[in-house]
Amino acid sequence: xxxxxxVRVSSKEQNTDRQLDALTERxxxxxxxxxxxxSGKDFCRPQYQKMLKKLRKDDLVIVxxxxxxxxxxxEILEQWKIITKEKQANIEVxxxxxxxxxxxxxxxxxMFVADLVLQILAYVAEIERTFIKQRQAxxxxxxxxxxxxxxxxxxxxxEGLVEYCEKWYRGEVSIREAAIALxxxxxxxxxxxxxxxxxxxxxxx
Numbered sequence: 001x002x003x004x005x006x007v008r009v010s011s012k013e014q015n016t017d018r019q020l021d022a023l024t025e026r027x028x029x030x031x032x033x034x035x036x037x038x039s040g041k042d043f044c045r046p047q048y049q050k051m052l053k054k055l056r057k058d059d060l061v062i063v064x065x066x067x068x069x070x071x072x073x074x075e076i077l078e079q080w081k082i083i084t085k086e087k088q089a090n091i092e093v094x095x096x097x098x099x100x101x102x103x104x105x106x107x108x109x110x111m112f113v114a115d116l117v118l119q120i121l122a123y124v125a126e127i128e129r130t131f132i133k134q135r136q137a138x139x140x141x142x143x144x145x146x147x148x149x150x151x152x153x154x155x156x157x158x159e160g161l162v163e164y165c166e167k168w169y170r171g172e173v174s175i176r177e178a179a180i181a182l183x184x185x186x187x188x189x190x191x192x193x194x195x196x197x198x199x200x201x202x203x204x205x
Contacts, residue, residue, distance in 0.1 A: 001058045004051055005033035008068045012037045019064045022094055026062055040071040043079055057088040060102065065095045066121065073122035080118055084111065136180075143177035165193040 005023035007016050016035055023033055034047040043049070055061070061083060063069050070076045083089050084101055091114070093099035098117045103110030164178040168189075173181075179189040 001060060002054075002056070003028045003032060003060045003062065004054065006048060006051060006061060006063045006069065007033060007035040008040055008045070008048075009037050010039055019068065022064050023062055026094075028062060040067065040069070042072065043070060043075055052082070052087075055083065055087040055089045059087070059089040060092060061089060062092045062094065064093075066093050066099060066118075069093075073118075073125040077118060077122055080115075084115075139176060140180060143173065143180065146173065146177070161189075161192055162196060164189070165196045168193060 003026070005020075005026070005028040007019040007023065009016055009019075014037070016037075020030075020033065020035075024030065034051040036045040036047045038045055051061070066076065070079065080091065083091055090102040091099065092102070096117070097103070099114050101111045101114045103113070160182055164173065164182055167173045168175060168178055175186050175190055179186045182189060184192075
């Protein structure tokens, strides 16, 4: 049996030391730790795929937390099946002891509990996505009642940005409402409004 560690951060600037320390403390050799510095939205990651090819029956994959493995629970479930069913390897998530397929001597109970917990997490994630969509719809409806107009505004529409910046400064709309109406992020709208406040012709550049 070989032990493998998997580390993921979302960008090249983020530090991997905390995850590496946790894995080496579990006795994993540095050459058996695979590191990806990219988004966890899917599993098209070179080091993850390289690790997957190396896995053999009864090997163990250790990650520090489930979100280091991935962000999309449907895809996590699929990869979990590939590792535990197709490869017949084990997975251990350090910060969630129930997600440990080899927790028991025979492995059966650990596998069952881990699968069940993962299914529950996937369900909770789906419910949260539904709530987010519901809150967004409620926010848009509230904005419309307050007179906010929605439409296919262009990302850098000078007139639209100026109009909503003025509305925001007058307290007629929130940053979120204006950003939704313009089709931009909250941070971009706020940043451009600050620029506009300092120099009104900035949108013409």
